[in-house]
Amino acid sequence: MKTVLFAISLLVFGFTINGQNFTLSGTVSQNQLKLEDALVYAKGTSYSTQTNEVGYYELKLPPGNYQIVFAFGNTKTVEVNLNESKTVDVDLARAVESLEEVSVQAVRVDADSPITHSNFSKTEIAKRNLGQDIPILMKFLPSVVSTSDAGNGVGYTSIRVRGSDNSRVNVTINGIPYNDQESQGTFWVNLQDFASSTENIQLQRGVGTSTNGSGAFGASVNILTDKYSKEAYAEYNTSYGSFNTWRNNIKFSTGLLNDHFEISGRLSKIESDGYVDRASSDLKSYFLQANYTDDNTLIKALVFGGNEVTYQSWFGVDRETLETDRTFNPAGQFTDEDGNIQFYDNEVDNYSQDHYQLHWNQTLNKNWSSNISLNYTYGRGYFEQFVEDADLSFHEIEPVEVGNETIENSDLIRRRWLDNDYYVVNANINYTDDEWDFTAGAFGSLYDGDHFGEVIWSRFAGNSLIRDRYYNGNGTKREFTTFAKATWRIDDQWQIYGDVQGRFVNFEMSGLTSDKVNLVVDESFEFFNPKAGITFRANQNHQLYFSFGRAHREPRRQDFENGITQAERLDDFELGWRFQTANSSINTNVYYMKYEDQLVLTGALDDVGNPIRETSGQSYRLGLEVEGQFKLSEKVSIQPNIALSTNKNQDFVAPLNGELVNLGDTNISFSPEIVAGNQLSFQPIPEFQINFLSKYVGEQYMGNIDSAASKLDDFFVNDLNLVYRLKNISVFDEIVFTGLINNVFDAEYESNGYFFFFESADENGNPTTVEGAGFYPQAGVNVLIGASFRF
Incomplete structure (x- = not known):
């Protein structure tokens, strides 16, 4: 193990790559009012900034595809393919980010909601998505305890939130109940490799907002499947x-x-x-x-x-x-x-x-x-x-x-x-x-x-x-x-x-x-x-x-x-x-x-x-x-x-x-x-x-x-x-x-x-x-x- 860790440390500090950066800039507003101190960051990276007194932001990034998050109470995510310097202006007046979100709007909450929740983005999912089930990928979220019958996160797995067992966690996919209607259990083994087709997951702890299917007695898990892609x-x-x-x-x-x-x-x-x-x-x-x-x-x-x-x-x-x-x-x-x-x-x-x-x-x-x-x-x-x-x-x-x-x-x-x-x-x-x-x-x-x-x-x-x-x-x-x-x-x-x-x-x-x-x-x-x-x-x-x-x-x-x-x-x-x-x-x-x-x-x-x-x-x-x-x-x-x-x-x-x-x-x-x-x-x-x-x-x-x-x-x-x-x-x-x-x-x-x-x-x-x-x-x-x- 020491040899492995030593090799990793050499790998970490051995990279010396110089890349060209581009500038992403624009204004953030809400109902046409320019927002000061709105947060702007690229998901899955350490790149972030805030808007100035006139709502202007500027973020320097290497070339690539990014999910740029604009947050000021409400949040909005914009996908940007940064192959040149670009300007992106955002208005946060609408709570719904896109028509994709309408499918889950009835069972989800936004950042200002008085509902306790955590969001698990596609970028975060992708980091560890190597075939293990969704409960194992979610195990680092607050109050979550995951387990695996086979012991390695593949096959039968389950999740508990705030001590409530798998059958008491309400699960929906695009707003449609997934829990088995008789046992109320969530059989994640029947969602094989589903993380690879998931856009994001929202975990609401407690009762949460009204949802479809059996009531949430510990938490609800709302899954949104992949958005459509503009590019082939x-x-x-x-x-x-x-x-x-x-x-x-x-x-x-x-x-x-x-x-x-x-x-x-x-x-x-x-x-x-x-x-x-x-x-x-x-x-x-x-x-x-x-x-x-x-x-x-x-x-x-x-x-x-x-x-x-x-x-x-x-x-x-x-x-x-x-x-x-x-x-x-x-x-x-x-x-x-x-x-x-x-x-x-x-x-x-x-x-x-x-x-x-x-x-x-x-x-x-x-x-x-x-x-x-x-x-x-x-x-x-x-x-x-x-x-x-x-x-x-x-x-x-x-x-x-x-x-x-x-x-x-x-x-x-x-x-x-x-x-x-x-x-x-x-x-x-x-x-x-x-x-x-x-x-x-x-x-x-x-x-x-x-x-x-x-x-x-x-x-x-x-x-x-x-x-x-x-x-x-x-x-x-x-x-x-x-x-x-x-x-x-x-x-x-x-x-x-x-x-x-x-x-x-x-x-x-x-x-x-x-x-x-x-x-x-x-x-x-x-x-x-x-x-x-x-x-x-x-x-x-x-x-x-x-x-x-x-x-x-x-x-x-x-x-x-x-x-x-x-x-x-x-x-x-x-x-x-x-x-x-x-x-x-x-x-x-x-x-x-x-x-x-x-x-x-x-x-x-x-x-x-x-x-x-x-x-x-x-x-x-x-x-x-x-x-x-x-x-x-x-x-x-x-x-x-x-x-x-x-x-x-x-x-x-x-x-x-x-x-x-x-x-x-x-x-x-x-x-x-x-x-x-x-x-x-x-x-x-x-x-x-x-x-x-x-x-x-x-x-x-x-x-x-x-x-x-x-x-x-x-x-x-x-x-x-x-x-x-x-x-x-x-x-x-x-x-x-x-x-x-x-x-x-x-x-x-x-x-x-x-x-x-x-x-x-x-x-x-x-x-x-x-x-x-x-x-x-x-x-x-x-x-x-x-x-x-x-x-």
Whole structure:
């Protein structure tokens, strides 16, 4: 490792390249008023400046393509191809940056909003995008904890924000809900290489603004896919790294044809063996987009999706195995006829998902704009499992007579299927002028999902046929949402925000579950979710905000299976301060999230790895979040963040040693009291950047009874990221080399786990509580290197 670091240091200081700089200049105004001290900077670089007393700015940059950000409360981003000195004048009066943004305008907020949020730009995503899933790329954002079943960020991954699990983070793609409608989970593994087709991501923490789909109970993640490109290009990206991890994709754009039409797309393939034994991934995906644009209209038709085949690795390991064999994976384990332990080679998830979206964004006049979106998602796939000595009657196979023996149990292979359709209609309209920003809309969706199991092989099959089904079930979910929200800019200092939403949800379920329990559900929910806030800009550098938001959330399918029919309620209070100068910015907020009937994770998993939940009654989360960005010099900058919190179930009752015990206030599961991150960036020359990224996550309990057996240790992980760009090399417009050393100091850590406890009896027949835990080990030092070639 010392040799590697020494070589890197030689590489850093060995470059001596002299390049010609061009000047980007112009004025920044708002409603024709010239703005003094507006911030102007190039995303992903240390180049920045401020406007003078007449709104004029001047920025010297090397040749290249840049995303230039103009910020003065509101922000606007302009793409500039700097091949000569240019003048760009900007007016910040409109909050919406472009027609591209109209698709997500209803679920997003701007820089002056009293909603706590962070933005993750395409430039930042590209630095580390070497095939790992979006939760891993987002792990350095405030209050975010990411984990990977396979241990290396490829395959099944998940995200928690403010301690809220993956199913409680609302995710939308171009304003269309992505969370599974029954489980409410976000299966990022079905968005294979999606970061390569992402324009930007906004993370709203807490309730956030009104969004589509199930309510945000910890955060919402709003993804905007690639903008259309005015210029034609072709691009090939490749990367390789530890655990035989490969990522290859090709991207293209026709550029604007006849100044109106563009077609772009991507094909990707990712393969990895995983850090954990047999935790392999085979991920294929595509993205195809057609655009029509003119001065007032943007119509986007998108088709994207893919197929994932991942070997199961959700079992984890117990504490003893963690010490002796960290990568052990019990999935697929069975004993053969000779008593030898074997592992079934196809204990996999095999799932395909295709999305069809149509967005019509229209500017009606200088004040009004509208969006109409249609979506159809088709998902189908199965979990394949080898079952040793299975009950034949359970699988609808009659006992088999062999000689004088009646065979009632047999080894078999089964598949549990999910086949679903999801339809969405979404429409909203926006009015903006010097004082008002008003948006109203309606959302309707229908989900229809079939659940069934089939046996594809049995050692003793009787009269059964391949793929005979042993259970069938169906789940249907209908949702209608309407909302209206407005921002009133009273003057240059004060603005008021209001937001009301009505959600109407109906669940119908019938047939058998995978445990062959008859599930009959017909439940409807009506939710009213008000939100309000106020922002005060003391001067050009300081801004204060306060907001209140209420959200409700319906139970999910598994909750109904466990007899839970009560909806949850969350009241979220946020108080924040924002500070911004040309060389620094600080965002600080205090939050108090008060829950009624919160469904918290028990720590236990069901038989396919899904977390089991229970109602905790009264509970709360109280925290402080701070994030900053500081330019220390022309070449060095840092981006630290920290979240401190206390997360409590109040008067929590649990069955212990044969009786119900009131444990008082206990810690909410999977809710660390401290989460911190930092990015240190060094850019010795414009073409070369070094990023050193750090993440600390404090200890946390995996259950709600504060048991020492359920404790997940704290961890501190550091990554090293190198990016080197070459411009106009031979036939290439750009070549980018990227290196990523994950966990550079080889820390041994576990980012996730599970905990269970149940009532039993000791040797004397006295009631006792049995506890156990499992852990998901993450990879030690591992490397990904990549290259991008753009024509």
